[in-house]
Amino acid sequence: MRALSSRPRGRALLPAVLALLLTAVASGCAAEGEQRSGIVVTTNILGDITRNIVGDQAEVTVLMKPGADPHSFGISAQEAALLENAELVIHNGLGLEEGVHRNVEAADQAGVPTLAVGEAVDPIDYTEGETQGQADPHFWTDPVRVRQAVDLIAAQVSEQVDGVDTERIQANAEEYGGQIDELHEENTRAFAEIPEERRRLVTNHHVFGYLAQRYDFEVIGAVIPSGTTLASPSASDLESLSSAVEQAGVPAVFADSSQPDRLARVMAEEAGLDIEVIPLFSESLTAEGEGAATYVEMTRANTDAIVRGLTRE
Amino acid sequence: MMFGNRSAIPPSTLVAALLLTAGCASAGQEAPPEAASPEATPHGYVEGAQEMAEPQWRLVMADTADGALYTLDPATEEVAEVGRAEGVREVATDGRFAYFGGAAGTAILDSGTWTVDHGDHSHYYVAETRLVGEVEAGAGLEVTGDLAVSTLSSDGGATVLDRPALEDGEITETAALDEEVALAYGGHLLVVDGDGVRLLDRAGEPVRATVEEDCPSPQGQAVTRRGAVLGCSDGALLVTEGEGEDAVPVVEKIPYPEDADAGPVESLEHRPGTPVLAGRAGDEGVWVLDIAAREWTLLDTGPTVAVSAAGEDMPVLVLGADGTLRSYDPATGEETAATELMEPPAEDAATAPVIRIDTARAYVNDPAAGAVHEIDYNDDLRLARTFEPGFTPDLMVETGW
Structure with a gap:
C-alpha cells in the first residue's frame, strides 16, 4: 500500500x-x-x-x-x-x-x-x-x-x-x-561578533523568541509603517518604529516591508534615524533558489542577515 | 489552497476520498464532514495568490462617462485601467470584489487584493485583477460577504453568490431570494421580507429561529466585528452570534432616541469591520451608531455630502456641502478638525464624493476636479496627497480588506 x-x-x-x-x-x-x-x-x-x-x-x-x-x-x-x-x-x-x-x-x-x-x-x-x-x-x-x-x-x-x-x-x-x-x-560563533549592546532585534515578526533566548537577544516589537503612509508620513505613522529603534540603539530592523528601501529613507528623513530594513525568513521554507529551501539554508540566511545588520557601522 | 484547487479535484475522487473517510469511521470517531467542505480550510491560501507583508489597499474607481474601470495603488501610485462596465452608476464592495451596478446589469471585478483575519493577526494577499462577469441586480446595491458567500441586495431582489467560485472566476448563485435585502453573517443570511425579518442558512433555507423584530423600510447595512447591522426606519437591527455550539444568531433592535429630531439614517458607513457606523440623517445632520454601547448619537453638522466613521474612540469624518472635510468626536459631538478639500460639490451632479477609510488613511474622491484626496485622519485631517489619475473618479470603493 x-x-x-x-x-x-x-x-x-x-x-x-x-x-x-x-x-x-x-x-x-x-x-x-x-x-x-x-x-x-x-x-x-x-x-x-x-x-x-x-x-x-x-x-x-x-x-x-x-x-x-x-x-x-x-x-x-x-x-x-x-x-x-x-x-x-x-x-x-x-x-x-x-x-x-x-x-x-x-x-x-x-x-x-x-x-x-x-x-x-x-x-x-x-x-x-x-x-x-x-x-x-x-x-x-x-x-x-x-x-x-x-x-x-x-x-x-x-x-x-x-x-x-x-x-x-x-x-x-x-x-x-x-x-x-x-x-x-x-550561530554561536557568528552572533559573538555582535556587541552586547546591539543584541536587540527590532522586528514585526513574532517568531524569534526561541532564537533570542538561545543566543541572548532581546526582541523589541514594532509596528512597521504601511506602504501607503510612506509617501507623506506623519510623526504618528512612524512613532512605534522610531521609538523602538531609539530604545534599542541599533542600526537595523528586521521586518517584512513591501518597500524596505523607501521605509529606510523615510526613517532617515523624517525621524533622523539611520537604519537598514532587513527581511528574515520566519515560518516557511521557500522554493529552491529563493534563499530558504531547507531548514539549514533558512537558518544560515537569517543568522547572516542578523549579524550583517547589527554589526553595520 | 482549498478554494484554489476545489474545481480541479475530480468529483469522483472526492467522493471516493469521502467514502474512504467514512468507511473507517467505525474506528471510533465520527467521519469528519469538514474534510471536504470549505469550513475545513477557511483561510486564504490560494494558488496563484501572493502573501504580502501588509494590507494591499486599492482604490477601485469608475468613470461613469465611458464606463471605464480603474485601480489605483496608493502605495506605488500606479493607476491601471482594468475593464469597462457600460452605463455604470454605482459601486459596492465586499473587500475583494467590486460590484459595479448599471442599467445593463452588475459587473463583478476581482480587485485581486484581500485580507484574511485570524483574530490576533491577519494575512494579506494579492493576485491578478480581472473582470469576473455580470449578474442581474437592481439599483441601490448593498454588498456583504464572508469566506463562503457574498450577498447582493438591491431593489431588484437579493442574490447570494458562492465566494470560492467567484475566486475561481465563476459566478454561481447559491440562492436567489425574492427579498430585497440579504446580509451574510455568522454562517447565516438575514433577510428582510416586507417588514418581517427571517434567518436563513447560506443556501436560503429557513433555520429554526424566529425573529421577533421587524425592519420597516430597510436602508443601509454593515458587517462589523461586534455584529452585523441593518438600518430600518425605527432604528437599527443588530445581529450577533449566539453562544454555544450550533447557536443561531441573535437579533435585536437598537431604536432611535424617542426625541430624535432627524429622519432615519440613509446608509451605514465605516472603516471595514469597525463597530461604529455613521450615515447622513437627512440633509442637515449625521447619525452615529455605536454598537458596543447600543446607542445612536445625532451630530449637528450642517448640510453634508458624505460621511464615514474611523472606528471605536476614533473620529467620524463628514464632507460638508461646502467642500470642507470635518472630523467629529461622536462622544461629545464636538468638531475636532477641519480641512478645506474641494469646491462645493454641485447638488445636481449625477455622482457625489464618498469617504473611504482604511487603517492609515481616508480617501475622498473629487469628480469635479478629477482628483482623489488622501487624508491622514490621525493628524488633524492633514491632506497627505492628492492624486490626479487622469480620469473622472465618479465612483470609488477601497478593497484589500
Whole structure:
C-alpha cells in the first residue's frame, strides 16, 4: 500500500483510492493498521527535517507548500485521506497549524500515531502581547531544540513505520543531527561578533523568541509603517518604529516591508534615524533558489542577515 | 489552497476520498464532514495568490462617462485601467470584489487584493485583477460577504453568490431570494421580507429561529466585528452570534432616541469591520451608531455630502456641502478638525464624493476636479496627497480588506 502516497496526487490517485476503499470495505476496517501507509508531515520545515532522517526508507508527504503560511494552509480531501491513513503524522502543534488542526485531531482519534514536535521540545511561553502566557510554537528558531526534534522524529519513525531499516534511520539522524549541531556552533560563533549592546532585534515578526533566548537577544516589537503612509508620513505613522529603534540603539530592523528601501529613507528623513530594513525568513521554507529551501539554508540566511545588520557601522 | 484547487479535484475522487473517510469511521470517531467542505480550510491560501507583508489597499474607481474601470495603488501610485462596465452608476464592495451596478446589469471585478483575519493577526494577499462577469441586480446595491458567500441586495431582489467560485472566476448563485435585502453573517443570511425579518442558512433555507423584530423600510447595512447591522426606519437591527455550539444568531433592535429630531439614517458607513457606523440623517445632520454601547448619537453638522466613521474612540469624518472635510468626536459631538478639500460639490451632479477609510488613511474622491484626496485622519485631517489619475473618479470603493 505504500504505492498510494508515492503516486503523484490528482487523477492518478483515483484507482489507488478506490482500491484502498475496496480493501477497507472488504476488511471492514477491523485491521486498520494494515492499510496505513507512509509518513505525513504538516509544515515544510518539519518536512525537510523528516526527509533528512527518513531518506529513502519511507514515503514522506509534506502538506504545507513552500512559501505558504503555516497558520492558514489547508488541505484537500485527498490529503485529508492520506493523513488519516498514515502510519505516522508529524506536526508542529502548539496551535501553529490552525488550518489542519481538526484533520490531525481526527487522525489521532482514529488511532494514527501523531507526534507534536513543538510540544516535546520544552516550549517557552510568549512573554508579551495578546498571546502572553501561551506556548510559542516557533521552536525551530533554536537549532538546539531542532536537534532534540531530530532524535524524537527518528525514534517515532523507527517505532511506528513498518519496514524501515532502523539502523539506517539512526545513522541518518546522527548524520543530520551533526549538521544541526554544527549549525548551532556556527550561530554561536557568528552572533559573538555582535556587541552586547546591539543584541536587540527590532522586528514585526513574532517568531524569534526561541532564537533570542538561545543566543541572548532581546526582541523589541514594532509596528512597521504601511506602504501607503510612506509617501507623506506623519510623526504618528512612524512613532512605534522610531521609538523602538531609539530604545534599542541599533542600526537595523528586521521586518517584512513591501518597500524596505523607501521605509529606510523615510526613517532617515523624517525621524533622523539611520537604519537598514532587513527581511528574515520566519515560518516557511521557500522554493529552491529563493534563499530558504531547507531548514539549514533558512537558518544560515537569517543568522547572516542578523549579524550583517547589527554589526553595520 | 482549498478554494484554489476545489474545481480541479475530480468529483469522483472526492467522493471516493469521502467514502474512504467514512468507511473507517467505525474506528471510533465520527467521519469528519469538514474534510471536504470549505469550513475545513477557511483561510486564504490560494494558488496563484501572493502573501504580502501588509494590507494591499486599492482604490477601485469608475468613470461613469465611458464606463471605464480603474485601480489605483496608493502605495506605488500606479493607476491601471482594468475593464469597462457600460452605463455604470454605482459601486459596492465586499473587500475583494467590486460590484459595479448599471442599467445593463452588475459587473463583478476581482480587485485581486484581500485580507484574511485570524483574530490576533491577519494575512494579506494579492493576485491578478480581472473582470469576473455580470449578474442581474437592481439599483441601490448593498454588498456583504464572508469566506463562503457574498450577498447582493438591491431593489431588484437579493442574490447570494458562492465566494470560492467567484475566486475561481465563476459566478454561481447559491440562492436567489425574492427579498430585497440579504446580509451574510455568522454562517447565516438575514433577510428582510416586507417588514418581517427571517434567518436563513447560506443556501436560503429557513433555520429554526424566529425573529421577533421587524425592519420597516430597510436602508443601509454593515458587517462589523461586534455584529452585523441593518438600518430600518425605527432604528437599527443588530445581529450577533449566539453562544454555544450550533447557536443561531441573535437579533435585536437598537431604536432611535424617542426625541430624535432627524429622519432615519440613509446608509451605514465605516472603516471595514469597525463597530461604529455613521450615515447622513437627512440633509442637515449625521447619525452615529455605536454598537458596543447600543446607542445612536445625532451630530449637528450642517448640510453634508458624505460621511464615514474611523472606528471605536476614533473620529467620524463628514464632507460638508461646502467642500470642507470635518472630523467629529461622536462622544461629545464636538468638531475636532477641519480641512478645506474641494469646491462645493454641485447638488445636481449625477455622482457625489464618498469617504473611504482604511487603517492609515481616508480617501475622498473629487469628480469635479478629477482628483482623489488622501487624508491622514490621525493628524488633524492633514491632506497627505492628492492624486490626479487622469480620469473622472465618479465612483470609488477601497478593497484589500
